[in-house]
Amino acid sequence: MPIYESDEHEFLNAKAKKIENNVYVKGLLFLTDKRIIFEKKGLRSVFRASPAVMDLNLFLYNVENANFAVPAFRLFTKQVLSIEYYDDSKKLARVDFAVKKSKMWVDQITRLATISKKDVSTKKEREALENRKHEIDMAKAKAPRANIGMAVFGNEKNKNPYENIRENMAEDNNENLPDTAFRCPHCGYPVTEEMTYCPNCGYKLRQK
CATH class of the missing domain: 2.30.29.30 (Pleckstrin-homology domain (PH domain)/Phosphotyrosine-binding domain (PTB))
Structure with a gap:
């Protein structure tokens, strides 16, 4: 038996x-x-x-x-x-x-x-789907988080990423922004004379 x-x-x-x-x-x-x-x-x-x-x-x-x-x-x-x-x-x-x-x-x-x-x-189809899902999850885990949600289209890869920010800053009348005549030469964010780095883009404002 x-x-x-x-x-x-x-x-x-x-x-x-x-x-x-x-x-x-x-x-x-x-x-x-x-x-x-x-x-x-x-x-x-x-x-x-x-x-x-x-x-x-x-x-x-x-x-x-x-x-x-x-x-x-x-x-x-x-x-x-x-x-x-x-x-x-x-x-x-x-x-x-x-x-x-x-x-x-x-x-x-x-x-x-x-x-x-x-x-x-x-059973084989289920295992294949589980393996595929695992591969996707692993790829997401290894991907740099700084790149999540960012995309480059067409020939805009050489475009200054702060250009729109600078344009918007010039037209922004938000009362919360500091009242100053100085702006970051890199991104256009309002800065003061005492600042060493731009709080928006990190650009070094003063050279020692």
């Missing part, structure tokens, strides 16, 4: 024979909502015994196709269940089993494999 995961549920199990190079290997075949498992039957003799061994552990999202064949003479002959799947090297492989009610196995494998593939695809 295989060990299942906590959220894994068994749907089918039956005695089966795995067909390898026209040799029949006896065992038990299991179908869950995640995997197809074939457990090779253990051996027992007078002098020696060996436990059952998991011979196949196939995840359903790797299953490409499942079909069955009914022999011409059904008496004493089991139907053949064929499963095509992608192996670890991403190559298409096939495994055959002699098992009863193979059509029922094909129907259940096809249904559960479709669900499994959809779940895996949804």
